[in-house]
Amino acid sequence: MIFVPVYLVFVPILAAMIIFLFQKPKMAYLALVAQGVVTVLAVWYFLTFRDDYSQTFFTFGGWNNLIGIGFRNDAISISFLFLSIFIWWMVLIYTFNAKKDTRNFLFFLLFLEGVFFGLIQTNDLFNMFVFIELTTILVSILVAYEKAGDSFRAAIYYLLLNTAGVLAFLLGIILLYYSFGNININQITTMIASSDLSETTTVRFAYVLLMSGIAVKSAMFPLFTWLPRAHAVAKSGVSALLSGIVVKGGLYLFIRISLMFAAAPYDTSMFFFAIGATTAIVGVMFAMTQKDIKQILAYHTVSQIGIMMMGLSSTDSLTFSGGLLHLYNHALFKSLLFLGAGIIVNVYKTKNIKYIRGVFRAMPLLSILMIVGMLSISGSPLFNGFISKSVIKYGLTDAQYWLLQIVNLGTATSFLKMSQIFFGPRTLSYPLVRKREYLPVALLAVACLTMGVLHVPIADFVLDVDLAKFKPISLQYVFEYGLMLGAGFLLYKYVIDKDYKPVQWIRNFRISFETANYMFLLYFTVMIGVFVVYPML
């Protein structure tokens, strides 16, 4: 029973290899079987341990837990686990095709799933590094899967920039091992709480190294440049997976490392709030100006990550769980939007929203589902995005509150712009859409609504926080949302739609790989200044 995490890691990986070895298209069904097994195991595991997560710790080989590799689960990792299983189901159903030879794709997809489960559950820093490295390689292969020039460039960009970040992470681990004598996360947490080791320059420097590595992985400002490239050129299913859950792997590391250093006297919340707010505003600025439907969604991932960071950087536990909740909600509605956009792009053969018109008349059901996703992401009452944004807002000061409102305004504007695709006359008579692709989109829309209305029992069940004071709907909220939409419409009509020079400039602004590396060094130096040099003065 206690070894279920091991099966969770190896079942998808072994299934991936069997699918790869047997060259029958029918073997693709094995992927569904493996996914079913994983789901059953995870539910069983959760029901057994939900009362007492402290029993979940075990060490491979039964060695001393400071020497061997340990696995451990808690409320956060279990909820991440279920979220990733759900998103993987959706992507698997969406891309499933037993007639074509998809075994290469399934191999990478399922391998990534096993590795991601390992990343979530591990309690060992070096093991974490190995999983991050493997995730990086797998994601760059998945991005390059289409084998077009764009996707190659994006994949190499992603691979190189993330490898630089991962190396910084490794250096940090080495310094921590040097000063703590082990790399068990639990043990380091207690050692930081009980000694003043965390005030030495070495450990501060290690913290900076770890955090700057994570900043690349989780696409914080100014290191988010790989994200829109990679997520916009990948296949739609892969984009949904990357934006929905894999990029959250970086934020998961952020949560883990922050909790590890929770007892250290570092003043982190100001710095990371500022980073989060900048990421959100810059991301939404880029998103407003884009014309490519997948680019818009990818830049929104950046801005939503900023909002999550606003919540996660807080030391207040309610705001923190708001950030966590927003992370889960974002996974749901962003995968919904990416999968829906994938269907639209397939039918219309273009990604430019200027040339896509009349979607509502051609595909009414899909349009309704997409509108659910748009309402969720822009924070409409009754939908899930609204709840998590309200929880985050609740813990903010006035100035911070208005920063978040600016981001919301930008989100509303760019989705008003995107909603133009629904209007207009029907241009396609009979769009060829496979019914199988509708199923995950519909399920995700249902999940968005459920999380929006039943947030109180769900948050209580999974994260053990009480959200009873956040109502899903009231007259005031509807009025505020309407006001936001009105302002967004004005902004869209009189600024974005006119396509002024600055708008064009932002749209065509690309950051080269060289500049991205300068940014990385700059970010690193700023972090050194804040966390190492400033406390010494």
Added chain:
Amino acid sequence: MVKQALLLVLLGGIFAVFYLVTEDLSELYNNFGKTYFQLNGLLETGSRNLVTAIYLDYRLFDSFFEAGILLVAVAGIIWISKHDLNEKNAQFMLDRYKTPDLFITFSRIVYPMMLVFGFYVIINGHLSPGGGFQGGAIVATAILILYYIDHDRETNIKQIVTIEKLVFFLIVLVASLSLLTRGEFFTNFMPLDSSVASKAIYLVILNILIGFKVALGLWTIFTAFLREGR
């Protein structure tokens, strides 16, 4: 010019802080891990080479995924390098008229030695420096030299990839045998109190399998690259 100057300033600053960090390293040093391995490494794992003790026993779970990185990289390179797996008999770009005869002759002498050295490093991984990963790389290099000796070699990549995956299965299987014998995941299947010599059986088996897997993986990678360069 401004960029270069900025780069110099940034790197200089980072280096200065790094220098500050090294100042108090000697006071900070926590040698818990080092002393643990020195005292218990040989008795607990049966390996004189403590590196092998760590990667084949204490932290075997990491080694799977280190091998997994190679596995995934091989599959990725083959997929991306566009050639169909079924394409047999790769013709290589190695041009026999451009390769000096001296080099070919020496390759013939060196090839068996490299192969034997590679196997030596793999099999003695638990006694002397080396092990599956390093020995596998040496064996793969020896196979690469083979292409210089015999230009018209046929390589069936598909077979190699299949065998590589099967060997990965075997590694996981051998490592999980301990679940049956000792009730623990991923460690030596011999009981903890058995002799050093009997524990070495497991180490040798696993080293050979890992060496095999690494050699096959590297072989596939450079075959794919040779085809690409054609």
